[in-house]
Amino acid sequence: MTLDTKKNVFVKLGKFLGQFKEENCIKNEAVFGNDLFFEKFIDLIQLSQSHNGWYTPEQVYFSIQSWADALTEENLSQWLSHYDFSKVKPKKVALILAGNIPLVGFHDFLSVLITGHDVLVKTSSNDQHLLPFLANYLIALESGFENKITFVEGKLEGFDAVIATGSNNTARYFEYYFKDKPSIIRKNRNSIAVLNGNESKEELAVLGEDIFRYFGLGCRNVSKLFVPKGYSFDSFFEAIFEYQDVIHYEKYANNYDYNKAVFLMSNFKLLDNGFLTIKEDSSYGSPITSVFYEYYENLDDLQKRLEDENDQIQCIVSNNLVKNSIKFGTTQKPNLWDYADNIDTISFLSII
Incomplete structure (x- = not known):
C-alpha cells in the first residue's frame, strides 16, 4: 500500500466516525460500509458501559468525535508531511495499550499502520471492543490491512519493537522485559x-x-x-x-x-x-x-x-503564562502531532 492509499483509508474511517454523535446519529448514505457497520457500532457504543463502567455513552461519543475531527485529509497530510518514509522497512510492532479512556491507544495503532509496519495489539482488559471493531472496518475498506493487524490475548511473541503504556510500576517491568527491543515505554504523567x-x-x-x-x-x-x-x-x-x-x-x-x-x-x-x-x-x-x-x-x-x-x-x-502551554478547554482535543510524553512516535517508527 502506498502512503496515499493508507491516508485515504483513514480519511474514510474519519467520515464513518463522523456519523456518530451523542445527540443524534445520522447515517450518511455516501459513507462506505454502513450497511454492515453502522447499526453494529451504535450497539457497541451503547454496550460500552457494560464492558467498562467508566465508558458512558457520552464519553465514548466524545472520543469518537475527537477522532472524526482528527482524521481529515488536511490533518493527515499536515502531520505526515514532515517525515520521510522511503527507508522504512516493515517490521512487526507490538502495542500494549492502556484502557483508562475510550480508544486511548488509537494514535499508536494509527501510527504503526501509517508508517507501513504490521501491528500486534494487546488491548487492556478495560477496552477490548472499540479498537477491534474499527480494525475490522479498516480491513473492509482495504483488504491489504488484514495481514497487518493482529490482536493478541496471550503472550506477545515474534515482534521487532514495542510501544507499551502503563503505570510507573509496570513501566519498570516493561523496561526489563523489553530491554533488547527498540521501545517506547510510557509511564504515569x-x-x-x-x-x-x-x-x-x-x-x-x-x-x-x-x-x-x-x-x-x-x-x-x-x-x-x-x-x-x-x-x-x-x-x-x-x-x-x-x-x-x-x-x-x-x-x-x-x-x-x-x-x-x-x-x-x-x-x-x-x-x-x-x-x-x-x-x-x-x-x-x-x-x-x-x-x-x-x-x-x-x-x-x-x-x-x-x-x-x-x-x-x-x-x-495557561494564558501563555509559561512556555509550551495550551489553551483552556483543549487538553482532550490533541492534534495528530501532539505526541504523548512528547516522544515523536512517527520518528521512532521510521528508524526501527
Missing part, C-alpha cells in the same frame, strides 16, 4: 493548569472540561493547579458549577465520597463544592474527584521547576 487570577469566567468554565472529561481518568486531564499567593477559588468554583451533574454518576460519586473521607480522616484541609475537592499538595497526581493546588510566588521560578520536572507532566494549560 499528569496535566496542570497555571492561573494568575485574571482568567475569564469562560476560560475557567472550559478548564472544567480539562478536569472532568473522561471523569478525570486521562493523563491529559488537569489534576493540579498552580495559583499565586492569595488566590481566591471563588471564581473557579463558580465557573465549574455547570459540571455538577458528574456527581450523579454512581462510580464518580463513590470515588468522591471515599477520597473525601480519606482526606478528612487524615485531617487535611479541603475546599469542597459538593462534587470536587481541592487540596493543597505538592504532588502532580491527584485522585479522581479531586484536584491538587500549590501556590507560586514567581513565574520564572515556576517555569524552571516545570522544566526540571517535565517527565511528570503531560500538558500545561
Whole structure:
C-alpha cells in the first residue's frame, strides 16, 4: 500500500466516525460500509458501559468525535508531511495499550499502520471492543490491512519493537522485559493548569472540561493547579458549577465520597463544592474527584521547576503564562502531532 492509499483509508474511517454523535446519529448514505457497520457500532457504543463502567455513552461519543475531527485529509497530510518514509522497512510492532479512556491507544495503532509496519495489539482488559471493531472496518475498506493487524490475548511473541503504556510500576517491568527491543515505554504523567487570577469566567468554565472529561481518568486531564499567593477559588468554583451533574454518576460519586473521607480522616484541609475537592499538595497526581493546588510566588521560578520536572507532566494549560502551554478547554482535543510524553512516535517508527 502506498502512503496515499493508507491516508485515504483513514480519511474514510474519519467520515464513518463522523456519523456518530451523542445527540443524534445520522447515517450518511455516501459513507462506505454502513450497511454492515453502522447499526453494529451504535450497539457497541451503547454496550460500552457494560464492558467498562467508566465508558458512558457520552464519553465514548466524545472520543469518537475527537477522532472524526482528527482524521481529515488536511490533518493527515499536515502531520505526515514532515517525515520521510522511503527507508522504512516493515517490521512487526507490538502495542500494549492502556484502557483508562475510550480508544486511548488509537494514535499508536494509527501510527504503526501509517508508517507501513504490521501491528500486534494487546488491548487492556478495560477496552477490548472499540479498537477491534474499527480494525475490522479498516480491513473492509482495504483488504491489504488484514495481514497487518493482529490482536493478541496471550503472550506477545515474534515482534521487532514495542510501544507499551502503563503505570510507573509496570513501566519498570516493561523496561526489563523489553530491554533488547527498540521501545517506547510510557509511564504515569499528569496535566496542570497555571492561573494568575485574571482568567475569564469562560476560560475557567472550559478548564472544567480539562478536569472532568473522561471523569478525570486521562493523563491529559488537569489534576493540579498552580495559583499565586492569595488566590481566591471563588471564581473557579463558580465557573465549574455547570459540571455538577458528574456527581450523579454512581462510580464518580463513590470515588468522591471515599477520597473525601480519606482526606478528612487524615485531617487535611479541603475546599469542597459538593462534587470536587481541592487540596493543597505538592504532588502532580491527584485522585479522581479531586484536584491538587500549590501556590507560586514567581513565574520564572515556576517555569524552571516545570522544566526540571517535565517527565511528570503531560500538558500545561495557561494564558501563555509559561512556555509550551495550551489553551483552556483543549487538553482532550490533541492534534495528530501532539505526541504523548512528547516522544515523536512517527520518528521512532521510521528508524526501527
